[in-house]
Amino acid sequence: MKSLRDTWLVFQRHLLLMARSPLQIFLGVAQPVVYLALFAPLLKPALASMGAGTMADAYRIYVPGMLVALALGGGLYVGFGLLAELGSGVIERARVTPVSRVALLLGRSLRDVVVLAVQAAVIIVLAIPLGLLVRVPDLLLAYLLLALISLTSSAVSYGLALKVGNPDVLGQLVNNLAQPLMLLSGTLLPLALAPLWLRRVSDWNPFSWAVTGMRELFAGHPGDPAVWRSLALMAAVALAALLWSARRFARTVR
Amino acid sequence: MIETSGLRKSYRTGRRGRTTTVDAVAGLDLHVAEGEIFGLLGPNGAGKTTTLRMLATLLPPDGGAATVAGADLFASPAEVRRSIGYVAQGGGTWDEVTAREELVLQARMHGLGKAEAQARAAAAVDSFDLAEYADRPCRGYSGGQRRRLDLALGVVHRPAVLFLDEPTSGLDPAARARLWAEVRRLRDAGTTVFLTTHYLDEADALCDRIAIVDGGTLVAEGTPAELKRSIAGEVVTVGVAEPHLAPKAAEVLTTQECVRGAEVRPDGTLRLSVDTGESAMPQVMRALAGAGIATATIALHRPTLDDVFLARTGRSLEES
Ligand SMILES: Nc1ncnc2c1ncn2[C@@H]1O[C@H](COP(=O)(O)OP(=O)(O)OP(=O)(O)O)[C@@H](O)[C@H]1O
Ligand SMILES: [Mg+2]
Numbered sequence: 392m393k394s395l396r397d398t399w400l401v402f403q404r405h406l407l408l409m410a411r412s413p414l415q416i417f418l419g420v421a422q423p424v425v426y427l428a429l430f431a432p433l434l435k436p437a438l439a440s441m442g443a444g445t446m447a448d449a450y451r452i453y454v455p456g457m458l459v460a461l462a463l464g465g466g467l468y469v470g471f472g473l474l475a476e477l478g479s480g481v482i483e484r485a486r487v488t489p490v491s492r493v494a495l496l497l498g499r500s501l502r503d504v505v506v507l508a509v510q511a512a513v514i515i516v517l518a519i520p521l522g523l524l525v526r527v528p529d530l531l532l533a534y535l536l537l538a539l540i541s542l543t544s545s546a547v548s549y550g551l552a553l554k555v556g557n558p559d560v561l562g563q564l565v566n567n568l569a570q571p572l573m574l575l576s577g578t579l580l581p582l583a584l585a586p587l588w589l590r591r592v593s594d595w596n597p598f599s600w601a602v603t604g605m606r607e608l609f610a611g612h613p614g615d616p617a618v619w620r621s622l623a624l625m626a627a628v629a630l631a632a633l634l635w636s637a638r639r640f641a642r643t644v645r
Numbered sequence: 646m647i648e649t650s651g652l653r654k655s656y657r658t659g660r661r662g663r664t665t666t667v668d669a670v671a672g673l674d675l676h677v678a679e680g681e682i683f684g685l686l687g688p689n690g691a692g693k694t695t696t697l698r699m700l701a702t703l704l705p706p707d708g709g710a711a712t713v714a715g716a717d718l719f720a721s722p723a724e725v726r727r728s729i730g731y732v733a734q735g736g737g738t739w740d741e742v743t744a745r746e747e748l749v750l751q752a753r754m755h756g757l758g759k760a761e762a763q764a765r766a767a768a769a770v771d772s773f774d775l776a777e778y779a780d781r782p783c784r785g786y787s788g789g790q791r792r793r794l795d796l797a798l799g800v801v802h803r804p805a806v807l808f809l810d811e812p813t814s815g816l817d818p819a820a821r822a823r824l825w826a827e828v829r830r831l832r833d834a835g836t837t838v839f840l841t842t843h844y845l846d847e848a849d850a851l852c853d854r855i856a857i858v859d860g861g862t863l864v865a866e867g868t869p870a871e872l873k874r875s876i877a878g879e880v881v882t883v884g885v886a887e888p889h890l891a892p893k894a895a896e897v898l899t900t901q902e903c904v905r906g907a908e909v910r911p912d913g914t915l916r917l918s919v920d921t922g923e924s925a926m927p928q929v930m931r932a933l934a935g936a937g938i939a940t941a942t943i944a945l946h947r948p949t950l951d952d953v954f955l956a957r958t959g960r961s962l963e964e965s
Contacts, residue, residue: 397754400750400753400754404739404742404750407741407742407746408739408741408742411741411742411782412741479737479738479739480733480735480736480737480738481737481738481739482737483703483731483733483737484731484733484737484751484798485754486702486703487701487702487703487726487729487730487731488726488751488754488755488756489723489726489727489754489755489756490754490755
C-alpha cells in the first residue's frame with residue numbers, strides 16, 4: 392500500500408517536471424512526426440517484400456514497428472535524467488526519507504510510459520488518414536504491449552545509469568544496446584530482408600517478438616498466437632527488468 | 646540523542662591495480678544530547694561529511710556502533726529515517742518546481758497526508774521567510790534563498806534530529822547570521838541539531854558543544870568554552886600608568902591567588918596567566934589599587950578554538 396502511494400507521489404512529481412518543460416514536450420512529439428514524415432516516401436518499395444501492395448498496407452506494417460522502436464529507443468535514454476538528478480542531490484534528499492525505494496523507480500518508469508502513450512497517440516492519429524486502420528480492443532492490447540516494452544527499456548536504463556554512474560559511459564552503453572536490438576527486431580527495416588542467420592539471431596530478441604505481435608494487432612488479427620506470445624514474453628521481460636533495476640535502486644539508493 | 650562508538654568508514658580507491666585505502670572515519674565516539682546544537686569542526690578531508698552521511702543512513706558504516714534518536718543505525722536504518730532531517734553540503738532541488746511544491750513533496754515523502762503536508766509547507770514558508778519567492782521556480786534563487794529553502798526542506802516534517810552539512814558555506818555575513826538565528830530557533834523548539842563546519846567562529850558562536858576532528862579521529866570534545874579553557878587558561882595584559890612601577894606591580898600580582906604567572910614585557914606592560922579572565926580582572930585591579938599603583942589599561946585575551954586545534958595537532962586549522 393505504502394509503495395503504491397509513494398509511486399503515485401514520485402509519478403506526479405515527474406509528470407509535473409515534464410509539464411514544466413515545454414521544449415521537452417515539443418521534442419517528444421516532434422520526434423515521431425519526423426519519423427513518420429521522413430520514412431513515408433521509402434515505405435512502399437521497402438516493405439514490398441512483406442506484402443505491402445498499397446501505401447495503406449505499408450503503414451500497417453511500418454507504424455507498429457515504429458511504435459516499438461519508440462518505446463525501446465526512447466526508454467533507453469531516460470537514465471541520463473536520473474544521473475542528472477543524482478548529481479543535483481534530489482535523490483539524496485529522497486533517500487533520507489522513509490519513501491519506498493521501489494517507488495522511486497516505478498514512479499519514474501510510469502511517467503515514461505505516459506510519455507510514450509502520448510507519442511504513440513500522435514503517431515496513430517496522424518497515420519489514420521494515411522490508411523492505418525485499427526479496432527479499439529486491438530489498440531488497447533497494442534497499448535498494453537507498448538507499456539510493457541517501455542517499462543522494460545526505462546527500468547533497464549535507470550538500472551544501467553545507477554551501475555555505471557557516468558553519462559559518457561552510459562551513452563556508449565545505450566547506443567551499443569539500442570542499435571542491435573532495433574535492427575534485430577525489424578522495427579524500422581523488415582527482417583525479411585535479412586539473411587537467415589540474422590533472422591535466427593533475432594528469434595532470441597524479445598523485441599522482435601513484440602514487433603510481430605504488434606503487427607498482427609494492427610493487421611486486425613488479435614487471435615494470432617504471436618499476440619499472446621508477445622504479451623506473455625514482454626510481461627516476463629518487463630518484470631525481470633523491473634526486479635533487476637529495483638534491486639539496483641535498493642542497493643545504490645539504500 | 647546520538648551515540649556513536651568506534652564508528653568507522655574507509656574508502657577504497659583502485660588505480661591501475663593498486664588500491665589505496667583512505668580511513669575517512671577511524672573510530673569515532675560521539676555523544677550528542679537532546680536539544681543541543683552539536684558541531685563537528687575540522688579541516689577539509691577530516692571526515693565530517695562521511696560521519697554525517699553515515700549517521701543520516703546514506704552511507705553504510707564499516708564498523709562500530711551508533712544509535713540515532715533511540716534507533717540502532719545498523720539494525721534499523723528505516724527507523725532512524727523516521728526521526729531525522731538532512732541538508733546536504735550542496736542542497737538539492739529541481740529547477741522547474743517552486744519552493745512550496747518542494748516542501749509539500751518532501752513532507753509527503755516523509756509520510757504525511759496531502760492536507761497536512763500543505764499546512765506544514767505553508768508553516769515552513771512563514772517561519773523561514775520564504776514567502777517572497779516561494780511560488781517562483783527554484784531556478785532563479787540566490788545562494789542565500791536556496792540555502793534557506795534547503796534548511797526548510799530538512800525540517801518541514803519536524804524531525805527530532807536535524808543533520809546539516811556545512812550549512813553556511815558560501816553565504817554572505819548577513820545570510821549567515823540569519824541562518825544561525827534559524828538554527829538556534831530550531832534548537833529552542835527542541836530539535837537536536839548536528840552540523841559540520843570548518844569555520845571557527847561558527848563552531849564557537851553557534852554550537853552548544855563541539856567535537857574537533859582531524860584525519861577521521863576525535864581531537865577534542867566539549868563546549869567551546871571548556872575546550873578553550875582546557876588549553877592554558879587565559880591571558881590578561883595590564884598597562885600601569887607609571888611604567889617604572891611595572892616590576893613592583895608584577896611582584897604584587899604574583900601573590901594573588903587567581904594569577905598563575907606574571908611577567909613584564911619589553912613594552913612595559915604586564916602579561917598575566919590566569920584561569921578565568923572575567924573574575925581575575927577585578928581582583929587584579931583591586932590588588933594594584935591596594936598597592937597604590939594606578940592602572941592605565943587592562944585587556945583580556947582568550948584562546949581561540951584554533952589554539953585548541955594547534956595544541957592538540959601541532960597544526961593550525963586556519964592554515965590547513
Ligand atoms: N567517495 C569517496 N571515495 C573515496 N574517498 C573518499 C570518498 N568520499 C570521501 N573520501 C575521502 O575521505 C576523507 C574524508 O572526506 P569527507 O568528505 O568526509 O571530509 P570533510 O571533512 O567533509 O571535508 P570537507 O570539509 O572538504 O567537506 C577525504 O580524505 C576524502 O578524500
Ligand atoms: Mg564535507
